[in-house]
Amino acid sequence: VIQIAPYGPNRVEAVRRFNRRVAATGFAFPERPAAACTLAVEGDEVRGAYLLYPQRFLIRGEPVEVAHYRLPLSEGSVNRAYVGIGLQLLRHALERQVRLYALGMGGSHQPLPRMLAAAGWSLTDVPFYFKIVHPHRFLRGIRALRSSAPRRFALDLAAWTGAGWLVTRLLQRRVRGGGLEVVEGFGAWADVLWNESSSGYGGLAWRDARTLDERYGDARFHRLRVAASGWAVVLDTPMREDRYFGDLRVGTLVDALAVPGRAVEVVQAATAYLERRGVDVVISNQLHRAWGDALRRAGCRRGPSNFVFAASPRLAELAGDASDLHVNRGDGDGPIHL
């Protein structure tokens, strides 16, 4: 019999054994006990686990408590005797909070999103946008496209002849962002912006100054204030043998907020900032249509997305149209792998 249990210090070794058994999934559960962790146990062994992070959203202008359902891992992924654990974990999480969401998950074809869809959750791809800044380096370095010898040849040809440069310049607009200030943190101005802008969305995670300082306090984040328009958080990451980006230098528009109608100024300023720093490509995942429009106007193109937003039935019912939600790589567990 599989029972649900909290993760105490007495289970650390069992979690390590569990992680070794499910290593083929490519995921591992945190080995340090925390309040967010819940385990499915069978005697002395751990057979499944998940994390649950309570979070406050603003939905249709009202504060709402939701929770991020993260990293559910089941021994059923590697041992068919335990295929029921995924559902057991999900039901346990829903008993604690009916308004759950999951994010990322590698695409809707993966086992977890498939199970969530079967359970009646609402799944939406969070669109992926990109802008090639240095076509030569991009075409030589992009691993996701260099998957076969003919493709590699075509991309090398485009890179060395300059055809790639010409095509990308024709397809993409150059932008000039102004009124930008790199800030140490989010102050009262960010709270003013939160109050002015948050009701413009069908729903979004809380983004007042305190929340933002907690979330983006790490030195690797570049916090940008765009005068009279909003703010953006970006990353400038030199990749190393990344499965998608190889060794490219990737600029990511992680998160942003703008007063209604001013998203394009924020995107243009953030994109220009990353271009000046010398990134090879700028990327972003943005669900809300206003941010998608702003990215397109800043010269970005849309590509295939493997980043999925899944809302439990009760959350989906409350939130309504998914394209009216402001969701991006700053949500969930933040910009991992970037």
Next chain:
Amino acid sequence: VDSDRIVTTSLFERVQGIAADVFDVPRRRIAPDTSPEQLPVWDSVRHLSLVLALEAHFGLCFDPEEVGRMTTVGRIAELVAAKLGDPAPR
């Protein structure tokens, strides 16, 4: 739920029929000791579909602990019987 029919009809056969539909296999392949290890199509998504189908058919709701005891079709039938107040699946 039509409780008279539950008493007069083999509960296991009803669970067996639902499982056969969900797994898209002939009924004869579903025995009381049939488990996910024996039935290749019984994955986590089909397991969820089976539980939802049983809940809809019998008007039940299984809690997480009960889901954790669903290791064979026979055990699932026992759980259904217990929740319906039927002493044992026949």
